[in-house]
Amino acid sequence: MTAAVSIKNxxxxxxxxxxxxxxxCKTRCGELTVIVGRSGSGKSTLLRAVNRLNECFPGCSxxxxxxxxxxxxxxxxxxxxxxxERLRGRVGMVFQSPNVLPLSIERNMLLPQRLVxxxxxxxxxxxxxxxxxxxxxxxxxxxxxxxQAATLSGGQQQRLCLAxxxxxxxxxxxLDEPTASVDYQSARRIxxxxxxxxxxxxxxxxxxxxxQTRRLAxxxxxxxxxxxTGQWHRGQANADAxxxxxxxxxx
Amino acid sequence: MSAGSxxxxxxxxxxxxxxxxxxxxxxxxxxxxxxxxxCRPLLDTTVLSSLLSWDWRPFQGDFGILSMLTGSxxxxxxxxxxxxxxxxxxxxxxxxxxPPGPARLVLWTIKLMTSVPTVVYxxxxxxxxxxxxxxxxxxxxxxxxLAAILGLAVLVLPTVVLMLHSQFLTIEPQVRLTAAALGxxxxxxxxxxxxxxxxxxxxxAAILGLxxxxxxxxxxxxLAGNAAQLPGSVFDSIRTMTAHIALVVATDSRSLxxxxxFACGLLLFMTTAxxxxxxxxxxxxxxxxx
Numbered sequence: 039m040t041a042a043v044s045i046k047n048x049x050x051x052x053x054x055x056x057x058x059x060x061x062x063c064k065t066r067c068g069e070l071t072v073i074v075g076r077s078g079s080g081k082s083t084l085l086r087a088v089n090r091l092n093e094c095f096p097g098c099s100x101x102x103x104x105x106x107x108x109x110x111x112x113x114x115x116x117x118x119x120x121x122x123e124r125l126r127g128r129v130g131m132v133f134q135s136p137n138v139l140p141l142s143i144e145r146n147m148l149l150p151q152r153l154v155x156x157x158x159x160x161x162x163x164x165x166x167x168x169x170x171x172x173x174x175x176x177x178x179x180x181x182x183x184x185x186q187a188a189t190l191s192g193g194q195q196q197r198l199c200l201a202x203x204x205x206x207x208x209x210x211x212x213l214d215e216p217t218a219s220v221d222y223q224s225a226r227r228i229x230x231x232x233x234x235x236x237x238x239x240x241x242x243x244x245x246x247x248x249x250q251t252r253r254l255a256x257x258x259x260x261x262x263x264x265x266x267t268g269q270w271h272r273g274q275a276n277a278d279a280x281x282x283x284x285x286x287x288x289x
Numbered sequence: 290m291s292a293g294s295x296x297x298x299x300x301x302x303x304x305x306x307x308x309x310x311x312x313x314x315x316x317x318x319x320x321x322x323x324x325x326x327x328c329r330p331l332l333d334t335t336v337l338s339s340l341l342s343w344d345w346r347p348f349q350g351d352f353g354i355l356s357m358l359t360g361s362x363x364x365x366x367x368x369x370x371x372x373x374x375x376x377x378x379x380x381x382x383x384x385x386x387x388p389p390g391p392a393r394l395v396l397w398t399i400k401l402m403t404s405v406p407t408v409v410y411x412x413x414x415x416x417x418x419x420x421x422x423x424x425x426x427x428x429x430x431x432x433x434x435l436a437a438i439l440g441l442a443v444l445v446l447p448t449v450v451l452m453l454h455s456q457f458l459t460i461e462p463q464v465r466l467t468a469a470a471l472g473x474x475x476x477x478x479x480x481x482x483x484x485x486x487x488x489x490x491x492x493x494a495a496i497l498g499l500x501x502x503x504x505x506x507x508x509x510x511x512l513a514g515n516a517a518q519l520p521g522s523v524f525d526s527i528r529t530m531t532a533h534i535a536l537v538v539a540t541d542s543r544s545l546x547x548x549x550x551f552a553c554g555l556l557l558f559m560t561t562a563x564x565x566x567x568x569x570x571x572x573x574x575x576x577x578x579x
Contacts, residue, residue: 094469127472137467140486149481154472
């Protein structure tokens with residue numbers, strides 16, 4: 039099985055202070071990888087290093103190699119010729135807090151498709167409906183597509199963000215604590231959706247929840263003070279015991 | 290200072306602010322009443338018809354200020370038409386379209402421009418812009434509507450840029466990461482997310498800039514040539530109401546010509562008041578909307 043995301047000697051600093059040091063790891067296609075660690079350990083920075091979103095923050099400097107396995111071959115994320123916008127069009131991201139655009143529900147779904155993928159008209163509407171159904175939101179919003187997305191509940195907004203990211207048909211999806219700010223029911227729906235997605239695209243999820251990590255993870259990366267201090271894989275020997283041992287100090 | 294004195298300080302502060310507000314309101318009202326009072330002698334049918342005419346020939350008894358009113362409106366609106374798109378472009382450059390280093394430099398320069406006295410712009414324009422226009426277009430002396438439009442556009446540019454900048458600052462951070470994570474380019478983010486959500490900021494920048502352009506004296510006085518006439522082209526000389534007041538007030542003090550200045554003053558005052566009222570209505574609508 040090919041590596042979906044391959045990271046080698048990754049170092050990320052902000053204004054000279056190292057947030058990530060010497061990270062080397064691989065995730066596999068068809069797996070759901072969960073990144074765990076205490077607050078401030080660098081989990082989100084690691085996630086944002088995959089789609090170069092750290093560069094949107096002032097004073098960021100990144101060294102090392104991040105490679106993605108995409109349908110049309112390997113992509114070196116930090117190569118000179120790699121356009122960050124095109125990269126992010128293929129590597130979707132969902133944030134901890136729902137980050138709907140200040141537009142209607144429909145425009146939230148259609149505008150990124152038009153701008154990023156050049157898909158408009160009926161084709162874009164069809165994708166929109168398909169993805170809203172996929173996240174279980176279509177029946178809840180189909181009669182008010184013109185309403186501002188901000189009028190939806192927190193859980194609905196997060197599912198809208200997920201649908202919006204999926205509408206761009208990414209090959210890698212990054213999720214930064216996607217269930218942290220939603221209710222229990224919404225969290226379970228999102229988890230079920232992630233499990234159903236892992237056969238189609240590579241998933242990297244930051245999580246603060248031990249039960250969630252246990253339910254979702256095929257692979258776990260443990261980050262402590264900016265360094266990768268442990269890895270776990272569902273297929274390894276004595277997986278359950280190793281899982282408990284590794285995460286007992288984290289949660 | 291004891292903690293108690295900190296706790297008791299808000300009440301005197303409120304009183305000081307209230308007194309200041311009432312004094313400011315009283316000053317503005319008294320200016321209006323002062324202008325209206327001095328305009329009383331102009332409320333005669335003959336005088337009023339002379340005043341509301343196109344000819345300014347004080348020695349023949351024509352005191353028409355309509356050409357000055359037209360000059361003011363023409364100059365202010367033209368300079369805004371030039372300054373507004375340029376200001377919008379600069380603001381987009383500052384907010385992600387341009388590289389961070391040059392963007393910071395441009396913003397710093399724009400902020401610096403607000404502290405440059407108007408007379409400096411006028412002085413530089415007289416010795417640089419006016420001869421340039423004269424040599425390039427070979428139309429008249431160079432002291433023209435065009436020179437004043439260019440000079441005034443530079444003057445109001447910081448007002449437009451900083452108003453838009455403050456509006457962008459409230460919206461852009463809300464969508465920056467989302468737009469970037471979706472793969473949108475900075476220009477797409479500005480064009481499709483920030484600018485559409487900045488409608489009221491655009492209107493406020495336009496109104497404030499227009500108010501500044503209408504009220505400026507030094508630029509039209511130094512660059513527009515000050516001929517009280519309707520311009521046939523941008524190379525013709527014009528006179529604005531503000532320049533008219535500055536010119537006549539220094540040379541006359543008793544005649545009807547002098548009194549006509551109060552009509553100009555009242556017109557300027559009312560224009561500015563209308564602009565302020567427009568802004569307040571905008572702010573009110575915004576609060577209700579939110």
